[in-house]
Amino acid sequence: MDFTLNDRETHFRDRVKAFIEREIRPRVPDYHRQNHEGERWKVIPVIEEVKAKAREAGLWNLFMPPRSGRAHVDDEFAFQGEQLTNLEYALCAEEMGRIAWASECFNCSAPDTGNMEVFHRYGTLAQKERWLRPLMEGQIRSAFLMTEPAVASSDATNIQTSMVRDGDHYVVNGRKWWSSGVGDPRCKVAILMGKTSFEGSRHQQQSMLILDLGTPGVRVERMLSVYGYDHAPHGHGEVVLDNVRIPVENMLLGEGRGFEIAQGRLGPGRIHHCMRTIGVAEAGIEAMAQRLLSRVAFGKRIADHSVWEQRIARARIDIEMTRLLCLKAADMMDKAGNKAAQLEIAMIKVQAPTMALQILDDAIQAHGGGGVSQDFPLAFEWAHVRTLRFADGPDEVHNRAIARAEFGKYPDARSEVAGR
Structure with missing residues (x-):
């Protein structure tokens, strides 16, 4: 190889x-x-x-x-x-x-x-x-309006925002949150996921419309904080849609195709997050090593205390393993397509944020009180990476897919209890 x-x-x-x-x-x-x-x-x-x-x-x-x-x-x-x-x-x-x-x-x-x-x-x-x-x-910049506060949006079929056809427009009513980017004054357009039907197949009720954020009835009700950070000037907002009229020509692909579009969008997006997260982890281990080599405690450099040697070694091992998995997923996407790489994308989506969070946590510990202050970027980065365990599907959803694929390898397995 x-x-x-x-x-x-x-x-x-x-x-x-x-x-x-x-x-x-x-x-x-x-x-x-x-x-x-x-x-x-x-x-x-x-x-x-x-x-x-x-x-x-x-x-x-x-x-x-x-x-x-x-x-x-x-x-x-x-x-x-x-x-x-x-x-x-x-x-x-x-x-x-x-x-x-x-x-x-x-x-x-x-x-x-x-x-x-x-x-x-x-x-x-x-x-x-x-x-x-x-x-x-x-x-300009844009937003993606999918998640809703009133339902468990990890199951996208739960969304309740309604899109009712009225002549040459859809009348849209609903509430979205974690609408990343709506705080930016350059944010002019959003891709909005809602339901054009509440009947039939659960995966063919959703549709996606292009929403001009200047349309009457669109209101950014508040900006949400992430562990106390407002993430300005980008930010994450809660958006109310009150009888918003969107032209029918703003429909993407067709009614009932929203879930299909979402899957096509989230696959590359998930791995993009993971790629950047590896960079965050590399910055974290660098900051940690520099701090450990430059500070003295109990008569010797902190780097010379064995617990920190273990933590640095574990961090490097985890980064290298995670990078290889990420590159494998990317290579599969290129050679066999996003669908064929679904399992690898799910694995890296779980692994990358978990790996980076541990390294950032150790880096914060190495910096002592400074690590949780604004003097270093570590606390901010930890808060940002922590959101990735929810973004584009929570860990539990991806772990479920991974586990089901593993169970699927043993179709002939029989219950030991049933056989007694």
Whole structure:
């Protein structure tokens, strides 16, 4: 088995890494200063400045997959992007994950990446021109409205937002939350999941509409905190939809196709999160090692205490194993398709956040009181990664799929109790 990266994989990974070290890491103090000045919900100038440089350097929309076989609509929509494979992008995304705001500089941040793939896969030419083009040019941002506070949204068939056809419009009523990105003043469009029917097959009741967030009846009721962090200027909102009228031409793919679209969207999105999370873990182990080597306690460096040697070793082992699983999943997606890689995607979606959380927790412990303060990014990163155990399906859902696949290997197993 050959684990050597090819020239193209190395080329893009190294270019992204070099760009981050040259253009992004030196601007981290500027980002923090601008983020804490004035209004919380705003456009941060340093990001816009770096975005222009990334686009000029050709490091733009790297997440977009090769075009062949992707679009449902055969059109001539042209878009900017290198069209990397999942494996190629995995290596780049890991580098982006080392600094929380780096991915946006390459126009590769969630939920825009998933939404752009939805428009690309399922949108009409008119829908792409109206919404995909400005998203891919980095002019606007977007949200994905699926989760609801009143139901267990880990089962997407539970959602209750109604979409009732009335002439040339759908009248939409419902309440969504964890609508990531709605706090950003550039957020102009959302992909909205609801039900056009409450009867028949549970997986054919849902539909997806394109929602212009300026439509009357759309109200951001509040922004939600994550372990006390507001995640401004991006943020996560609770959105009320009160008799919102959406034109019928804003329907994606057709009535009853929402669950199908959601599955197509969430597969790549899940692995994108995992790729970035490995980068978070690498930043965590680096911070931990630097701290342990620079502090003295009880007459010797903290690094020389055996408990910390064990923790550092475990962290490195876990990162390496998780990376291999992530790259395996990405490679399977490229070679056999997203559906064939469902099990690997589920495994990495459980493993990556759990691994990173342990490393961040140890890094926080190594920093003592400083670790939970704003002087280091560790507490913020821990709070962010912790949400990934819910996002795009909770651990329990993915573990259930993994377990069922394992049980399925033994169809002839008999109950020992029944045989007595």
